[in-house]
Amino acid sequence: AKGSVVTTPINSEDEAYDAPVSIGTPAQPFNLDFDTGSSDLWVFSSLTPSNERNGQNIYTASRSSTAKQLSGESWKISYGDGSSSSGLVYSDVVTIGGLTAAGQAVEAASRVSQSFTSESATDGLVGLAFSSINTVSPDQQTTFFDTVKPSLASPVFTADLKHQAPGTYNFGFIDKSAFTGSITYTPVDNSQGFWGFTSTGFQVGNNDFQQESITGIADTGTTLLLLPDDVVNAYYSSVNNAQNDQSAGGFTVPCDTSLPDFSFGVGNNGAMITIPGSLMNLGPSGSGNSCFGGLQSSGTIGTNIFGDVALKAAFVVFDSGSQGQPQLGWASK
Numbered sequence: 001a002k003g004s005v006v007t008t009p010i011n012s013e014d015e016a017y018d019a020p021v022s023i024g025t026p027a028q029p030f031n032l033d034f035d036t037g038s039s040d041l042w043v044f045s046s047l048t049p050s051n052e053r054n055g056q057n058i059y060t061a062s063r064s065s066t067a068k069q070l071s072g073e074s075w076k077i078s079y080g081d082g083s084s085s086s087g088l089v090y091s092d093v094v095t096i097g098g099l100t101a102a103g104q105a106v107e108a109a110s111r112v113s114q115s116f117t118s119e120s121a122t123d124g125l126v127g128l129a130f131s132s133i134n135t136v137s138p139d140q141q142t143t144f145f146d147t148v149k150p151s152l153a154s155p156v157f158t159a160d161l162k163h164q165a166p167g168t169y170n171f172g173f174i175d176k177s178a179f180t181g182s183i184t185y186t187p188v189d190n191s192q193g194f195w196g197f198t199s200t201g202f203q204v205g206n207n208d209f210q211q212e213s214i215t216g217i218a219d220t221g222t223t224l225l226l227l228p229d230d231v232v233n234a235y236y237s238s239v240n241n242a243q244n245d246q247s248a249g250g251f252t253v254p255c256d257t258s259l260p261d262f263s264f265g266v267g268n269n270g271a272m273i274t275i276p277g278s279l280m281n282l283g284p285s286g287s288g289n290s291c292f293g294g295l296q297s298s299g300t301i302g303t304n305i306f307g308d309v310a311l312k313a314a315f316v317v318f319d320s321g322s323q324g325q326p327q328l329g330w331a332s333k
């Protein structure tokens, strides 16, 4: 089987990307954030207090003839940006891009943190990291991808995120028309449950390539590109009047400045993914007339994160083992 679903930026800063998902019988429609940085499929629900809702679609299990509560099961998750949610667990039918997962764990939120409440465009998340970090307890559940994997023509999904335009998540196949050149594959370390890999280094504009192993995760659920301080400083030291503005929460640049491209190395054949300078400006910082940089410090998070700013410059293959061990494929587009 194969699936394909369109994913769309939720705002003018490409802060996150939602895609349509149907849950239950009859189908209840949702717009969910596909997140390769986590492994829970959760939705706003009839259990979510009204003061924590802000127009989101809600899942009502009692209205689905195929919903079954998983007795004694609950979930509780917190994300790298400090947001969190928790609740109870049902199994139900989940359909994404023509692919149907019967008996998929659907995590109904009985509470969500402020940033989820205020993001009215997003009704929940579809976790696409490894099921080893799914938070359902006491019986851990599988991600949508793991649930449908046996039925897929190939055990892969791909992400093709775009700047201010609809993109695509495909399941089970690689669309050769969606990228240019060849796909460069690199091994994945999934020991922490993420799509972890090591970039071979970086390049600011047309300066020399800096060889530096940068280990991080490919994370569609994080907006920014979060890298070590030496990389971030090298980039912004090449931008006039860039400043690290704590009141803005990181590096800002003058909004009218053209920015250098930022490239990062993938694989062992010298391949690079180049983020155009225009995509390194995320718009007004909320502080003065400066704009917020798409590259920021990974600082104290404990891992580097190749988030949407990086991923939207590439066609990315999340391959869970078509060649044995999991791998990430990167192509320009």
Ligand SMILES: O=C(CCCl)NNC1=[NH+]CCN1
Pocket: 035, 037, 038, 078, 079, 080, 081, 083, 219, 221, 222, 303
């Ligand atoms: O939580 C992370 C970072 C894992 Cl190191 N990414 N996924 C996500 N979902 C919502 C906010 N961020």
